[in-house]
Amino acid sequence: MSEEISPIIVVALEIADPVLADRLALLLGGVAGVRLARPGESAAVALVSRDAQAVVEPADIDLTPRERDVLALMAEGASNKAIARQLGISVHTAKFHVGSLLDKLDATGRTDAVAHAARRGVINL
Amino acid sequence: MSEEISPIIVVALEIADPVLADRLALLLGGVAGVRLARPGESAAVALVSRDAQAVVEPADIDLTPRERDVLALMAEGASNKAIARQLGISVHTAKFHVGSLLDKLDATGRTDAVAHAARRGVINL
DNA sequence: TCGGGAACTAGCCGGATGGGGAGGCGGATG
């Protein structure tokens, strides 16, 4: 990793808003010294959205402590049985909490729930 | 939501490495259309560190185009039936692709698969 | 020309999932 003196800085564009992303891509494309990363390429820095509209941020859905426990396990692909075992509760109770989660997260299933939670920053995948 | 055409994009510099931050500040300072945010100022986008050490995703799992289609739908919580319908294929074929996905992504179930894919940057949640 | 991989279809089956109802318990809040 011995860096030479004038390396081109690779910047990953991680902006959800296509308009904004496009504008930034244009602007950065004309700058000597930086280069946009292609998908998958490891970049030194990333441009991430910090816009109120686009940022996922603080809208914490309020989950009960138990629901957070269950959600975390769900995000790891745990089945209801596995959740029950690891939380020391019955499968039925695990299902109950999963149900509440689906409800609060507007999800139709556990996969959707995890995706929604990740998108909203409720969990950190 | 009617935004006027505000060509100036405010960028927050959130880079720990002072050398890198400095270089970026210089480069961006000379670009018309972007402006660096001052501390505390709300910015549209932020430049964050994405060092190779911190980046998760060099290992692109190679998925077939169809598998990517299926994965994208899975990430939205689509059931096999929904996947089949939206892709114009049979439920069996949907299950087939899901199965391959679970295999390639080392996942035990679709929820796990989506989580893994998101973690590795295979999908963009 | 002969694989071989991708994509697609099919049936079967055990188990998991999610929704419904019906409760019990402790703590907070009115």
Add this chain to the structure above:
DNA sequence: CATCCGCCTCCCCATCCGGCTAGTTCCCGA
């Protein structure tokens, strides 16, 4: 005190999931 809420337990049941084996086309490369 009465009530609500979070949390827990149990039941039933239709559907879905994932793994299995097995077959079909198509197309690319050896």
